[in-house]
Amino acid sequence: MKKRSWVALSSASVLVASILLTVQVSAESSSQIQEKFKDAQDEKNKLQSQIDAKDTQLKEFEQKMEQIKEKIDEIQNEINPIEDKLSRETTALNKMESQYADLVSNMYEEGVFSPLAMLLQSKGFDDFVVNLDTVQLIADRKFDLVNKIKETRNQIKKQRDDLIARQDLQQQEVDKAKQLYLELVEAKKKDNSALIEANKVIEQYSEEMIDVNKALIASGKLNFSYIGPLKKPINASMTSPFGLRKHPIYGRYIMHQGIDYPSPTGTPIYAAADGVVVSSRASGGYGWLLTIYHGHKGGVPIYTRYAHSYPNQIKVRVGEQVTKGQQVTSVGANGQVTGAHLHFEVYAGENHAVNPTGYLQ
Ligand SMILES: [Zn+2]
Incomplete structure (x- = not known):
């Protein structure tokens, strides 16, 4: 609707009608x-x-x-x-x-x-x-x-x-x-x-x-019902599971908040379920972090987070609705990484990372 162009219209009455129509549309x-x-x-x-x-x-x-x-x-x-x-x-x-x-x-x-x-x-x-x-x-x-x-x-x-x-x-x-x-x-x-x-x-x-x-x-x-299970976001095998692990760069034991899927740069990454993109931003060690909201489950919002893409690989915008299996970005090596991979997280609640394997089909 916003793309409608009224430039070519010259007659005053048409112009008035068009303004009325525009008002009507925005009144929705x-x-x-x-x-x-x-x-x-x-x-x-x-x-x-x-x-x-x-x-x-x-x-x-x-x-x-x-x-x-x-x-x-x-x-x-x-x-x-x-x-x-x-x-x-x-x-x-x-x-x-x-x-x-x-x-x-x-x-x-x-x-x-x-x-x-x-x-x-x-x-x-x-x-x-x-x-x-x-x-x-x-x-x-x-x-x-x-x-x-x-x-x-x-x-x-x-x-x-x-x-x-x-x-x-x-x-x-x-x-x-x-x-x-x-x-x-x-x-x-x-x-x-x-x-x-x-x-x-x-x-x-x-x-x-x-x-x-x-x-x-x-x-x-933003609130709708979560429909699971999640679909695997990439055609690759997981190497690093969720939980405490010796960090590949820092060398000490820290919590791994997601799971890793090493894959060549450019490998497509798909939305794990229907949802709405709620965040897409640069984020320290994550390089770039894309977050999708998939609805509430038992009163708790479910999110999936996709890390390490380069900004130019992101295919969706904040506020955009996505469907399960739709490509949202690609694998990159942006941020704290030893190689190109998708770092995939699932959140149940605003600040609560959970083991994604429990949510994946
Ligand atoms: Zn990871």
């Missing part, structure tokens, strides 16, 4: 800003988990479709030899039929065999009956062969048709999955646009929120 109370910001963040989190869930579903659909396509291919592999067989049988049948037709027509042409002529030539009824048998015998023998092949061919055809029907069913499954997949893609698009809108609101109110939070920090009224 801290609690309204907090509420809008929180709503937008909740919305953002909700949408993000919806999108993640849809991504998982989409992957499942992709796998399912892949499996069905494999099944279709398997059936096709069964169909292929049957198609070959069918085409061979059809060729044989066609050959038989044409041979039979040739045979009959040759007989007609050569006068060797004419069923009708043969019957008409019958001398008397007995002869007719005999001739009829002969005609049928000649015909049947050929027909038997033809029928046998026809039958075989029909069986193969049925086999093939059954397989194609099975394949069609699988294809229907693919089509169904594809339809759902596309619907899911559409729904995800909608979630993404809503997420962009939520981010716009967060962006719009982030400056105001920093001011609101700063005021709350100053008045000691």
Whole structure:
């Protein structure tokens, strides 16, 4: 809101309207800003988990479709030899039929065999009956062969048709999955646009929120519920635990108020939980100390503190809201150190360092 520029406006009435609008905006109370910001963040989190869930579903659909396509291919592999067989049988049948037709027509042409002529030539009824048998015998023998092949061919055809029907069913499954997949893609698009809108609101109110939070920090009224456990703030292994230890520089036994994660300079450091940056300043042996408030637990404020960064590595400002896992700074070797590392502290109360391992997940 603060970034809005009215420079280009010249007409007096527009100017008045814009002043009124500005007054209205600044009239928004801290609690309204907090509420809008929180709503937008909740919305953002909700949408993000919806999108993640849809991504998982989409992957499942992709796998399912892949499996069905494999099944279709398997059936096709069964169909292929049957198609070959069918085409061979059809060729044989066609050959038989044409041979039979040739045979009959040759007989007609050569006068060797004419069923009708043969019957008409019958001398008397007995002869007719005999001739009829002969005609049928000649015909049947050929027909038997033809029928046998026809039958075989029909069986193969049925086999093939059954397989194609099975394949069609699988294809229907693919089509169904594809339809759902596309619907899911559409729904995800909608979630993404809503997420962009939520981010716009967060962006719009982030400056105001920093001011609101700063005021709350100053008045000691920053207070929300702590949601643990803490997430490890760096991808590195801890070497130096919390407690009394022989100090690497001073050589005497002193309390180590946190835990150390040696890591090359520049290694990202992440917020251990959702919270608000309450302090970011140069601090003696710490070099630079970044402090994040994560809410109250049993009436006690919980803070995490990140030491030894260089000031130019700090990515957040006092008053800024951070989310768990968000990069807030990087590893440096600023302050009393023997090498680059993150010194990480957890405070339960304003001046009470506790063992971080009890808070980390
Ligand atoms: Zn340390």
